[in-house]
Amino acid sequence: MNPQGERWTTDQVLALxxxxxxxKAGGRLAAPGPWSETGADEGAVWGQCKGSGKxxxxxxxxxxxxAFKCSCPSRKFPxxxxxxxxxxxxxEERxxxxxxxxxxxxEWLAGRRERAERSAGAPSGGGAPSRVPADPEAARRRAERRMQRIGAGATELEQRLEDLLHSGLASADRADGRGSWDETAARMVDAQAPGLAARVRELGSVVASGPDWPARLLEECALLHLLDQGFLxxxxxxxxxxxTVRSRVGLTTEAADLLTGPDAATVRDRWLVLAQQDSEDxxxxxxxIFLRGERTGRMALHLSFGASHHPLDLALPPGLVLDADLAYYPGARPLRAALGERHAPAAPGPVPPGCGVDAALAAYGDALRDDPWLDSWPVVLADVTPIPGRDGAGWQLADADGESALPLDPRCLGRTSLWQLAAISGGSPITVFGECGHRGFLPLTAWDPTPVSL
Known part of the structure; x- marks a missing residue:
């Protein structure tokens, strides 16, 4: 083995x-000039960088x-x-x-190893966070009270939707319309139903948002009504x-319960990292972080949250393979998963196998049948070529035979990701990972042959 471990690619670094x-700032420091006392071993890289101070x-x-540590005052990680x-x-290896x-x-690396060993040896296993046992009866009463509050919020929301339909969708396009939706969303927050609150805010953003907005508003109202009725x-x-309904209204399951609870069921596989995306709200x-099991072929989504400009628990650039246990959150079409025990360090992995356009649409359709509130489903497309749509209407990903094509999500039009995709392809078929949904296909990673985040 390379004494410095498996070397990453530039794209894997930039994905972090x-x-x-x-x-751009990191790229300017990717030269020997400002560095001294650099070194690396199988698990770490270190060095001193000249700055403005002594x-x-x-x-x-x-x-x-x-994981990263630097003595600079930056609040960005890495x-x-x-x-x-x-x-x-x-x-360059030299x-x-x-x-x-x-x-x-x-010292810092030793501290990390000690914490990892303590976590691995804890009774919870797999690095899952240990918790003080709660009073089961008190927990049951809290859960009942929250269910009652959400039920009251869903009932109130049903009345709001009924009033809107009775008065006509055009009544939503008023000067105080957005304020009314914000007020309703705040009521859902008070009812401890953040999922309902988020969907209400989406309704407010649809109003007067462009051509055919009443039709789109009706579609969103129908989905929200379906969720209300499902919970009631x-x-x-x-x-x-x-x-699925509980998760959509905002009721969550603790990761520790998934990994170590009485009904815990983990899936061990070599998980290929398909994409890593950060967003700030x-x-x-x-x-x-999107993953795909090498043996099972299952897709998984790992979510982590943190304060803005602070390091998150897990960072995995696309292209790595992780031998680990995952526990899926319950649902009719499980996708989100909690990370359990990691059996080996992450290492570079192969290009993932993919499917054609028709199979991707079928996968999204199957997922939508189980979870009608899904916006998209992760898929890997193989041997597709980005081409302009007919009459200049957007861009598409076409199968090698040219018989099927999938429109690109309008959100990527005008962004550098579209031109990156076209440049990587150069008119030839490529492998692309992204989300296939009702808006089209949103590309997140392409292989050339190493992964490139879009």
């Missing part, structure tokens, strides 16, 4: 960057996490120094020599569908 500015910044990366160090290490970490890097009659639903950062 929190924003475009960090990518003392250089000390940066170290645990590539098995990955910072430009960590990115520059990784780019230097990934770019740029960062193998060696033993200095004291300042070794949840005791009559099959268990998987009832679990105010002060909250959400990270979505």
């Amino acid at each position: 960057a929190p924003d475009e500015a960090s990518r 003392k250089p910044y000390q940066a170290v990366v645990d590539i098995k996490g990955p 910072c430009k120094h960590a990115l520059g160090l990784l780019l230097l290490w990934a770019g 740029a960062v020599a193998a060696g033993e970490p200095p004291q300042w890097a070794g 009659g949840i005791e009559r639903l099959p268990a998987p569908l009832a679990a 105010g002060k909250l950062t959400t990270r979505r």
Whole structure:
């Protein structure tokens, strides 16, 4: 084995960057000039980067996490120094020599190893967070009270939808229309139903948002009505569908319960990282990591949340393979999963197998049948070529035989991702991972032959 471990690609490093500015700043530091005392071993990379002060910044990366530490004051994780160090290490083998970490890097790495060992040896197993046992009776009473509050909120929302339909959808296009929806969403928050609140806000954004908005508003109202009715009659639903309804209104399951509870069921596989996406909503950062099981072929979505500009628990660039246990959250079409025990460090993986356009649409249709509130379903498309649509109407991904094509989601039009996709293809078929939904296909990663985040 390479004494420095499996070397990452430049695209895998850049996929970790929190924003475009960090990518550019890290790229400027991807040269030996500002660095000193660099080194690497099988699990880490370290070095000192000259800055504006007298003392250089000390940066170290645990590539098995990955995790990052730097003495600079940046609030971005990873910072430009960590990115520059990784780019230097990934770019040329001789740029960062193998060696033993200095004291300042070794202490931090040793602390991480000790915490990992304690977590692995804990009774909860697999690194799942341990919790103080709760009073079962008190927990049952709290759950009942919340169900009652959500039920009252769903009943109130049904009345709001009925009033809207009686007065006509055109009545939603009023000066105070958006304020009315915001007020209704706030009422759903008070009812402890954040899922209903989010869908109500979406209704407010549809009003007067472009041509045919009344038709789209009617569609969203119908889906919201279906969710309301599903929750109000949840005791009559099959268990998987009832679990889906509970998650859609905002009732969540603790990851520790999934991994270590009495009904815990984990799936071990070699999980290929297909994409990692960060999005910010105010002060909250959400990270979505898409995975595909090498043996099972199952898709999985790992979600993590944190304060804006603070490091999240897990960072996995596309193209890595993770030998680990996953526990799926309950539902009629399980996708979200909690990460359990990791049996080996992440390592570079192969290009994932994919399907054609027709199979991708069928996969989305099957998922939508089980969960009618799905916006999209993750799929890997193989041997597709980006082409302009007819009469200049957007872009499409066409099968190799040219008989089937999938329109690209309008959200990617005009973005650099579209031109990246076209440049990677160069008119030839490629493998693309993304989300197939009612808006079209939203590309997230392409292979050329290594993964490129779009």
